[in-house]
Amino acid sequence: MAHKFIDIEYLLQGNPKQKMAYDVIKKLKVMEILKKHGPILAGTIPIDIDIDSSDLDIICEVHHPEEFIHRLNSEFGDLLNFSLETLWIDGKITVLCSFVADGLTLEIFGQPTKSMDQNAYRHMVVENRILEILGNTAKEEIRGLKREGYKTEPAFGVYLNIVENPYEFLLSMYDWDYNQFLEYLKDRRVSI
Incomplete structure (x- = not known):
């Protein structure tokens, strides 16, 4: 189930913003350009809880930040509101790139961790499981x-x-099976 997010083709079956996201990503060839970094679209748009200000979050596995920064600069540096920074998050060197294309803000996030093991991906998978149950x-x-x-x-x-801390608690739910989700959610705010 979590693997449905690996290929962005699922966006074509989605709402208008998901289809727009697909078109922008394809037009810019983002996934092809970043292919060696295992790019995954994460965040609220894939799971249909975005709001007007939501952006497209693309997470990547990056072990050589200088090379990644050079690629981002050369491929996307001319786009509107382009910015790029390097910072430390959770003790890991992280590259954060942002720009606007066709009215959508894209954020590309690179860390030396497999994309599927990054918090953004795991949060999205857990949140999607919750939403599939609660509707x-x-x-x-x-x-x-x-x-x-x-x-x-x-x-x-x-x-x-x-x-508890919602960031940590949602991460702790990542390996839960369907019955664990049902058991937990039955005592929550919404009846299922």
């Missing part, structure tokens, strides 16, 4: 919390009454 009402309420200013994981934390 459209949950999606609308999560979107509402995001419109109020909550980031995605804290919005899930509020919606599900998670008292």
Whole structure:
């Protein structure tokens, strides 16, 4: 189930913003350009809980930041609002690149961790599992919390009454099976 997010073709079956995201990514050849880095579209757009300000988050496995930075500069450096920075996140050197194309902001995130093992991917998979169980009402309420200013994981934390750190707690759910999700969610805010 988690592997459905590896190839962006699923976006073609989605809502208008997902189809627009697909078109922008294809037009810019982002996945082809970054192929050796295992790019995955993560975040709220793939799981249909985006709001107007949501961007396209593309996560990548990067072990040679200088080479990655050079590629990003040469391929996307001329695009609107291009920015690039290197920082440390969770003790890992991280490259963050941002630019705008066809009205959508794209953020490319590179860390020396397999894309499927990065927190952004794991959060998205867990959030998708939750939404598949709880349905459209949950999606609308999560979107509402995001419109109020909550980031995605804290919005899930509020919606599900998670008292722990929502970032860490959602990550801890990654290896749960379907029955564990059902058991946990039956005592949460929404009846299933």
